[in-house]
Amino acid sequence: MRGLGFAVLSLLLANMAVASTAVVEFSDESLRIRYQQLVQELRCPKCQNQNLADSNSPISEDLRAQVHRLLEEGMSDREIKNYLKSRYSEFILYRPEVNQNTWLLWAAPVVFLLFGLWVLYRLYFNRSSSDMPVEQNDQLSSVDQQRLDQLLRNKDKQ
Amino acid sequence: MNRLALFIPLALFAALSVVLLLGLDKDPQELPSALVGEPFPEFFLPRLEGDQAIVSREDFRGQVLLVNVWATWCFACRIEHQKLNSLAEQGVVIVGLNYKDQRAEAKLWLYERGNPYQFNIFDAEGSLGIDLGVYGAPETYLVDGDGIIRHRRVGVVDDRIWDAEFKALYQELTGVSQ
Numbered sequence: 001m002r003g004l005g006f007a008v009l010s011l012l013l014a015n016m017a018v019a020s021t022a023v024v025e026f027s028d029e030s031l032r033i034r035y036q037q038l039v040q041e042l043r044c045p046k047c048q049n050q051n052l053a054d055s056n057s058p059i060s061e062d063l064r065a066q067v068h069r070l071l072e073e074g075m076s077d078r079e080i081k082n083y084l085k086s087r088y089s090e091f092i093l094y095r096p097e098v099n100q101n102t103w104l105l106w107a108a109p110v111v112f113l114l115f116g117l118w119v120l121y122r123l124y125f126n127r128s129s130s131d132m133p134v135e136q137n138d139q140l141s142s143v144d145q146q147r148l149d150q151l152l153r154n155k156d157k158q
Numbered sequence: 159m160n161r162l163a164l165f166i167p168l169a170l171f172a173a174l175s176v177v178l179l180l181g182l183d184k185d186p187q188e189l190p191s192a193l194v195g196e197p198f199p200e201f202f203l204p205r206l207e208g209d210q211a212i213v214s215r216e217d218f219r220g221q222v223l224l225v226n227v228w229a230t231w232c233f234a235c236r237i238e239h240q241k242l243n244s245l246a247e248q249g250v251v252i253v254g255l256n257y258k259d260q261r262a263e264a265k266l267w268l269y270e271r272g273n274p275y276q277f278n279i280f281d282a283e284g285s286l287g288i289d290l291g292v293y294g295a296p297e298t299y300l301v302d303g304d305g306i307i308r309h310r311r312v313g314v315v316d317d318r319i320w321d322a323e324f325k326a327l328y329q330e331l332t333g334v335s336q
Contacts, residue, residue: 045291045293046293046294048186048187059292062288063288066288087192087193087289087291088189088192088291088293089189089190089191089192090192091190
């Protein structure tokens, strides 16, 4: 019986937890979309592998409220990100900006792609040259060459 | 030449291993500070001590001081408090930032454990906390006479951290050895 009571209580509390994070009132519905987008892309500074949307930590709650406030004040997404970046450092952006610290990170996929293409290119051309032993044709010994000429002549006679 | 090229993957692997090995020593909880070298953010907040007076940056009065973010719900702050008391005894000016706390509990804390603070900023909403980029108490900021943040420590300041991170800079800024 106590177990059941605990289960029911847990369920009720779980619902409350969802409700407390889900209900955010906006003066304009277009702000809600931008809010959802922002809290997905901003990182919780305390619980480092979660974004603001996923995290239940107090600091995330505060920052969600702050994002909400700034949206209502009419700040652009970029301004809000800069606002948080100037306080919590670039760490807070899950999508880091391109700068001298991050260009390698951003360039890496392109570099790896080009490297992969280069490897494929090398593999393809190396194989096709070894399948057709052109180089060896060039280096026929004179004996072989004579035999070949003879065979070709015989073939013409037939 | 072709033979040497076979060692390229091994070399890349070795380089990556070294980078990752160096990374092991880093504390992932330690964030780069956005505010070091920047002025302490402006604020207008009540004092914890309960009078109606509002405190602001002006109350730092051009002194070299520590701003210590603390709260009664913060367990590590208990450990840190002894060190703050002894620093205050040595004449270090410390301003408290009581962060998202209950006024009565915070006052009781200072009554029981001693008060190392010149005064306490009472930031119940955590608004100055957001401006400072606070993400966990305790945090300690070293502010110079021009109101510029010169160093920030997230986590407990103990003897070791004080000697390693604060002492030299503090002495340089104040021109006093202690």
